[in-house]
Amino acid sequence: MALSSCDKGYKEMNINPDAVTNPTPQFVFSLAEYDGAGAGGHYGSSAADFLLGTMQYTTSYNDVAGWGSKYINSQIQQTYGPFNAAYPDEINELGIVIKTVKSDPTKVNWLAEARIWRVYCFMRQTDLYGDIPYSQAGLGYDSSLLKPVYDAQQSIYTNMLSELDAAAQSLDATKTTFGASDLIYGGNPDQWKKFAYSLMLRLGMRLTKVDIASAQTWVTKAIAGGVILQDADIAKMSYLATGQDINKNPQVLDLWNSDYISQNGVGNVEGGKYADSWISYLQSTNDPRLPIISVVWTGGKPDTTSSKQLGMPQNIPNKQPANFGSYSEPNPATVLGLGSPKLLFTAAESYFLLTEAALRGWYSGASASSLYTLGIQAAMRHWSIVAGSAGTISPAAITTYVNNNVLVSGTLDQQLQQIYTQFWVSIFPDAQEVYNNWRRTGYPALVPNNYPTNATGGQIYRRCLYPISEQTLNTVNYNAAVARQGADALMTRIWWDKQ
């Protein structure tokens, strides 16, 4: 029939000449690592950096940029950011990787590592929001699921923990790896296994308030599996200092672009500085990390002298203070290295969690006080991993500090206070993990900023808000989540953050 030629060549014409049909999974995985570690820090979607303010590391005199430390009502929508960024990026990308490799027995390590990384990414989300789309998330293309249900956080935790277990056990050092496409471990299955059990340790300990028995079960299991204890095993994303933004440390890029690019102490466009509670605490303990991480600008030069450091009060009402230039800010030589690695799970975190496990009697491999000391020592060494010689703290200085900061015996609560105050000092700038442990243990004992027009009645908020678009695009499931969890409000507690 002559008419059949009326669409001749049309099939070929409708093939995009600038795109491929089949995804190369390792390339998608690399992108998922960048995205999951916080890329996309452009205006409107910066990944939870306001938590630096909430954990009182930083603040700004400016109400808009200072939301994290001021929680003012008018900027409440800033908390939508991480939710909006995660799903179309890392969650969807990992779905593609998993779908592509899951039926290939030679790619068990690829599958396992994608599953572990997916748990890391989902954990960051559910810990901020509580109930979130999980089991049906990222299936818009594969299953035409356009309105995913919100899973209860309890079931998300159950699934994440078993995912970690299953994925860790499926790793096989004899099989092929992601190699250089894995920017965290170069594909090393043994290290991924340690990462998986470390995340299990983190998630397990998260349950102490809501389900102490499960917490013990998973913490014990994680320790048995083997967690990160050596500096060489730290889970860290590696970055480049130049080139495309996606290859740069996203948190540094965000700090750099929003405040510290001018490098003179006064040109901070969003009015950001270190907060007074942070700097004064480090000074009060003669912390050798203070000169590593903090500078004041005098005469156009960065000055790391500890006694000259000064944190900015968090209650400055939207007006640049006259002495703005005298406040401390991140040290460009260490904290602000665009090519510096981002530490995702450190040996220090393991040691501090093990310290708590030891106190609870779930771990007897070492004493709580020695684990605590090992944690501080490991944290002191982080800065040389991040910044090389500029971040190196002398062994003598470490020893002096450790000797002055031993774990003092007392009630469990009193010892948790020591651990998680030290955790706050040690894990900087991973404010989100500090925020998680603050909600769980109450430490560090931060004094909330009762700033006028705050949205919380002068309390530190306990969760982030779902983006408003979920109300219109996923109404039924959004409403179900709110009905189960409580009002979509800053002071509503998520499941594991039981009163």
Add this chain to the structure above:
Amino acid sequence: MTKFPKALRGILLGFCWLLFLLGQAQPTDRHLKGTVKGPDGSAVAGATVALAADKKTATATDASGSFTLTLPAAYNGPLELEISSVGYETRRVSVQRGQSAITVVMDNNRSSLNEVVVTALGINREKKSLGYAVTTVKGDEFTQARENNIANALTGKVAGVNAAGLSTGPGGSSRVTIRGNGTLGPDNQPLYVVNGMPIDNSVPGGAPTVNGITNNVDRGDGIAGINPDDIESISVLKGGTAAALYGSRAANGVILITTKKGRAQRGVGVEYNSTATLENVAVIPEFQYTYGQGLDGVMPTDINSAQASGRKSWGAPIDGNTNYMAVDTVHHPYTAKKKNLQNFYQTGSTFTNSVALAGGNEKTVYRFSAADLNSNGILPKTTYDRKTLNLTLASKLTDKLSLDALAQYNLETGTNRTGAGDALGNPNWTPLEIANTADVRWLKPGYDVNGNEVKWNDADIASNGYFVINKFQEKDVKNRFIGQASVSYELIKNLVFKGTVSEDYYNYNYYNILPTGTRYVPNGQYSGIKTDVSEFNGMVTGAYKTALTKDIGLSALVGANTRKNQENRLTLNGNNFVVPYFYSASNLSALTTTPYRPRIGTNSIFGSVDLDYKNFLFLTLGGREDWFSTLSPQNNHIFYPSVSGSFVLSDAVRLPEFFSYAKLRGSWAQVGGGAPDPYQINLTFSNVASSGASLLNVTPDPNTGNNVISNPNLKPYTSTTTEGGFELQMLNSRLGIDFTYYNRQTTNDIVNTAVSTTSGYSNVIMNIGKLRNSGVEVLLTGKPVRTANFGWNVSYNIAYNANKVVALAPGLNYIQIASSVNSWATLQQIVGSPFGTLVGTRMTRDAKTGQIVYDRTTHTPVMTSATQVLGNSVAPYTMGLTNDFRYKRFNLSILLDGKFGNKIFSIFELYATRMGKLKSTLPGRANGLELKGIDKSGAPYDTVITQANGVLRNYYDNYKTYSELFLHDGSFIKLRQVVFSYQLPIKNIATVKIQSANISFVARNLLILYRKTTNFDPEQSFTNSNAQGFESIGLPRTRSYGLNLAVKF
């Protein structure tokens, strides 16, 4: 003489006798002479002058409007002449033998009885034979009071056509919809056709979005490149049957542009047209001037306080205090500054000059025109230039073979087009949101000695408008070529084959630079688009015409068309200028280049048969089959039929004298369509620019950057139109009415809609929905006064379109098509509601008592869910009223138009409320504001909040979360156009052979006679996409006025 043979003498004698006889039969009074003029006194060239009783006896007027009609030798009948010309009312004039030259003044045609109109594929048909409504607008209606974009000038002129210019500056796009929004798909604008062949109307790089930030620029559409001086007429085919022959892309109607042609004449005709207009901001907001700059009742007295409150009017009572310090570090008296808009924006100007040369002989006619348009926008440094060269040729090579060709070259240059949407890089933010005691000019020049942006407020993303004006750089250059050529050959009598090719090609270069020192991107940003777009159409037709019987005539047409649209786009995005203040793509530390090469093909075959009975009953049957490259190969073609008929009652039966003309018409037609964009049936993956590891991701939408769920089963959509109507002419054609009812239903639309990002994607392509548009269009025409010296014509059109989203998909009750900045309001298609429903939030009220529910912690009303239906973004009522007055050499034309019944959500007012600039933020400033209602638990709540600690400011700031507060009725009536012209008495000028000369005062958008939006022009849209109903701090709309001079030699 004797040498001549006898026979020869006989022949000579006979010849002389013959000459004598011929001389006898040709008395001088067989020549009727005269001149035909238009209502403005200008010559009407090419008018047909025929003997009413014997139309074969006819001639045409020459370039000066003169004619000589020679009567047949034996003619003894009545001497009544019928003078007709496209665009004029046909006139009959009685003359006497031997009468000296007569002058016939023609009236502009509004609804001519025997009017010939251009229909689909450029075919001329008698209007009375058409079974559907078609409206023709003459080209000269666009050449006096000009719009840079010709499509904007259609507003108010045609019933059912909703045309609106955007408030994006002098080179902006237009948005035209005909009979409402007919599709849930992305494009509801009509197809633009020049001389029968489609042209491209794309906006390079896509239209701006409602929530866009920097670089959210309207880059101008395709129709903006047409020079009004080249237009003979515009026919509006309103969809359905009228357009069915054009196939899928005509589903939303067709705007058919017929360009001017040359005419056979002696010498060269020259036309010169020059227009100079000025423009100013049309609407000044009504701000509060009771409390000035500051926070919490305190006036700033130092620089840091001034910067903290640069855009905030929450200060002390305005009292002239001289201790007030503004962001320029200078002490000023604390007084109201009411002219910030007037001071920030300048008087814009547009200067247009065009010249056309036309001529030819019996075999070949030509016309060449050149036009130059120079516009300076009201925003300083915003310019738009357009140069147009146009050449048309028509040649009758032999009796059977003829050739037509058109070539047009455009050079369009825009600089510093302004964005809209959010505050970032949007200069229009500054004069609107600056504190009310600060003079915006104090922010000049916006940069310091190093060239860096000067801080003026507490949010660096709210750019200093003068820095944007002076340091941001935007430039775009479009080189466009339109070529058309057609050959037609009459194989046997009445059988004509025609082949046509047309190409609309443009090359486009754009860059937008955020310079070094921009506060929110200190190292700068670069974005660029380099593209070329080609729209090719090739068509062959065969047409046959015959009389089946004495009473039945038949004409038939078959044809085939192939369309190919391709683009080769490179999008460049980079940041960090390595050498500061040096702006080149070579100077970026990171640059990504993204190719996008869409290719779209549509092949079609079509045919139609026209039957007429005794020239009063007409029937047309048509059909077309399309194949689409953008659909799934299993479902890539569709056949659709059409039928239409017309019955001229006044020719069939004898009607009372009162009726001059009566016609009934009806039609039914289907149109099918494919997906507007290619590559939507398969999920693909693309490289992500990286300096390290190789990265791959789902290929994003080239215009929005979103992940889109593709659909392998895409099939054609169908749009079905039923239409009926009548035309009446009464009182000797002094009064006319044209009525149309239509119903259009579109099913299986191909829709790109927002989905929850938790699906992993932001959008999905679906084949869903049923959308209905039904409505009426009424055109009333009258000629209350028609005397030699004074004439008054009036034309009124009104249209009502009821739109309803009948269904989407099972389980799907709404889809989201756009979202404002920060999602403060969204635009949705909701089952049971009209197209484009604005959705947002309200204050929560107790269901029984209506009391507001307050949050005790924040002292603010509790926000409802964000799913409250607020209103419809599309005006269902549109109307236009034209009055033309002619008195001797003066002409006055006044066009009013109006649109009614739509809602607009204002982002500017939302911000102005937060900044304390609106009058609505005054209550409570002096003595506190009492909030009375209930709290979330239902307990009574009664609290007085004051300015202390920013509580009152927070209360008003929080108004942003109740979108209902910023919703306005968008209805308006505007004095859209005034043309007052005077025809110069050129007979007194002997030195130059001028045929006519007109000088006119012209004005567009002169006054808004009625509006409900206090603070902005209701037509404040900045995108020509479906996302209407949002005001979002675009360039203010303007009124323009000036002078026009038109001379014909």
